Amino acid sequence: MHRSETGFLTTHTGSLIRPAPLIGEPAPDADAATRAGYERELTEAVADVVARQWDVGLDVVNDGEFGKSSWSGYVLDRISGFEIRPDQLKPLDWLGRDRERFRGFFTDTAEMPAALTGAPAQVCVGPVEYTGRGLVGRDLANLKAATAGHQDREVFFTSVAPASVAYNGVNEHYKTEEEYVYAIAEALRQEYLAIHQAGFILQVDDAVLANMYDHLVQQGEQTYRRWAQLRIEALNHALAGIPEDRIRYHICFGSWHVPHVADAPLEAIIGFILQVNAGAYSVEAANPRHEWEWEVWERTKLPDGKILIPGVISHHMTTVEHPRLVAQRLERFARIAGPENVIGGADCGFAQASTIRRTHPEVVWAKFGSLVAGAQIASERIWGSRRRHGADNELHSV
Numbered sequence: 494m495h496r497s498e499t500g501f502l503t504t505h506t507g508s509l510i511r512p513a514p515l516i517g518e519p520a521p522d523a524d525a526a527t528r529a530g531y532e533r534e535l536t537e538a539v540a541d542v543v544a545r546q547w548d549v550g551l552d553v554v555n556d557g558e559f560g561k562s563s564w565s566g567y568v569l570d571r572i573s574g575f576e577i578r579p580d581q582l583k584p585l586d587w588l589g590r591d592r593e594r595f596r597g598f599f600t601d602t603a604e605m606p607a608a609l610t611g612a613p614a615q616v617c618v619g620p621v622e623y624t625g626r627g628l629v630g631r632d633l634a635n636l637k638a639a640t641a642g643h644q645d646r647e648v649f650f651t652s653v654a655p656a657s658v659a660y661n662g663v664n665e666h667y668k669t670e671e672e673y674v675y676a677i678a679e680a681l682r683q684e685y686l687a688i689h690q691a692g693f694i695l696q697v698d699d700a701v702l703a704n705m706y707d708h709l710v711q712q713g714e715q716t717y718r719r720w721a722q723l724r725i726e727a728l729n730h731a732l733a734g735i736p737e738d739r740i741r742y743h744i745c746f747g748s749w750h751v752p753h754v755a756d757a758p759l760e761a762i763i764g765f766i767l768q769v770n771a772g773a774y775s776v777e778a779a780n781p782r783h784e785w786e787w788e789v790w791e792r793t794k795l796p797d798g799k800i801l802i803p804g805v806i807s808h809h810m811t812t813v814e815h816p817r818l819v820a821q822r823l824e825r826f827a828r829i830a831g832p833e834n835v836i837g838g839a840d841c842g843f844a845q846a847s848t849i850r851r852t853h854p855e856v857v858w859a860k861f862g863s864l865v866a867g868a869q870i871a872s873e874r875i876w877g878s879r880r881r882h883g884a885d886n887e888l889h890s891v
Contacts, residue, residue, distance in 0.1 A: 494738045494800065495552070495553070500872030501872050501875075502553060502837070503550065503552050503553070504553035504836055504839075505546075505842075505861065506651075506696075506839050506840070506842050508842030509557035509844055510850040510854045511538070511847050514534040517847060518531065518847075519531050535631075538557075539560070540639040543640060546861070547643075549865060550862075552647065552836075553649055553694070554646070554648055556636045558651055558842070561632070561847075563845055564698055565701075568684075571628055572622065572624060572625065572677070572680045572681075573620065577613050577615055578614045579613045581613065581663075582612060582613065585661070586705065587701055587708065587747070588608055590754075591753070591755040594755070598751070599751075614662070615662045617659070617666045619666055620666070621677050622680055629688070633687065637692075649693060649694040649695070650696065651698055652685055652695060652697060654681075654698060654699035654728050654742075655674055655727045656724035656725075656728070658681070674723055674724055677727070678731040679731065681731050682731040686734075686735070694741060695741070696740075697740065700745050702721055703744055703746050703747075703756070703757040705720065706761060725765050725769060732769075732771075737772040739772070740771040741772070741773040741774075742766065742769040742773070742775065744766055744776055745840060748808055748842060748845045748849075753780075759776070759783065760786075760789050767799075771799075773801070774795075776802070776803060777841060778826075778840070779803075779809075780804070780840050787803070791829055795830045795834060800834050801836075803823075803826050803835070803838060804838050804840030805819045805822040805823055805838065805867065806840070806864045807839070807840040809841075811853070813860050814860065816867040816869075817870060818867070819864055819871075823837050823868060832876075
């Protein structure tokens with residue numbers, strides 16, 4: 494994994510807004526022509542979004558997650574053992590007590606329609622096994638084609654963590670919670686290995702590890718700690734054999750535009766984050782609820798050899814961050830962890846499902862422009878040298 498040795502590298506967390514032809518995959522019974530048309534559009538869209546990321550100046554890019562229906566729910570199409578029960582609603586425990594604190598908000602806002610009613614349960618009714626080799630193979634092939642001839646550039650590919658699979662899930666098959674969680678981890682291991690063997694950096698996405706905190710601590714701190722520890726150990730089991738410097742671990746507090754008062758404090762979960770056998774940790778650090786938590790990193794040493802990817806732009810707002818603010822955020826983390834150990838990132842993705850866009854695409858790309866320009870400013874201040882980024886001169890004026 495490349496480090497920021499002569500200037501701050503830049504990246505993001507994965508999900509980007511899909512072009513119109515990719516919003517919603519064809520139905521399973523779609524005719525061959527419809528399916529073939531979708532596949533062509535997907536291949537072309539991945540090539541376009543990779544090129545655009547490089548053009549704007551991002552250093553470490555991905556496929557925008559264009560081949561997935563969502564950041565986490567996609568995996569239920571790639572593993573066996575689950576059925577969706579629309580008539581069995583499960584409370585959205587991962588929203589914590591915000592549902593009670595802001596009942597009027599959730600009642601009046603379309604952002605989270607199931608917050609008060611619950612969502613269809615994702616029920617484990619049989620053995621969990623990985624069945625998605627064809628789909629992940631397609632997505633990896635599209636990304637390989639889009640990045641061909643650029644072996645010197647780093648490319649990442651996302652996959653969900655065990656804790657974030659079926660977060661509306663109910664286990665009716667396995668005798669114990671441990672058997673259930675490890676079965677999910679063993680299935681995901683097949684996807685992790687496929688990504689690594691394709692030559693890409695594996696990014697593991699794990700929002701639910703943080704999101705379950707507020708709900709479970711109401712039953713006692715140890716209840717959450719046992720829940721989280723089991724899932725971290727299962728994740729490390731799934732990652733076994735993949736070098737740490739080929740793994741990024743992304744944890745966030747949910748992309749939804751809600752009050753976020755129930756978010757887990759970073760200090761309460763940082764010990765779990767640093768247990769993950771990854772070379773880099775991607776965390777939210779730019780939104781108004783969590784930007785102050787750079788202080789936590791002053792008290793918690795980043796382990797030797799590890800990389801921190803703080804969010805220095807956020808999906809939480811339409812406002813485009815000024816490059817000088819981005820530079821200040823990067824310099825702050827550089828003082829704490831060492832500049833070579835910091836890569837500029839985003840808080841979370843901009844399209845957690847194919848039908849969602851957290852802000853307008855024009856704003857997303859302007860935010861990336863500010864990320865790149867801010868990294869340039871901070872690099873000049875720290876290294877005294879000017880890194881070249883795509884569209885650099887233009888972006889300083891954003």
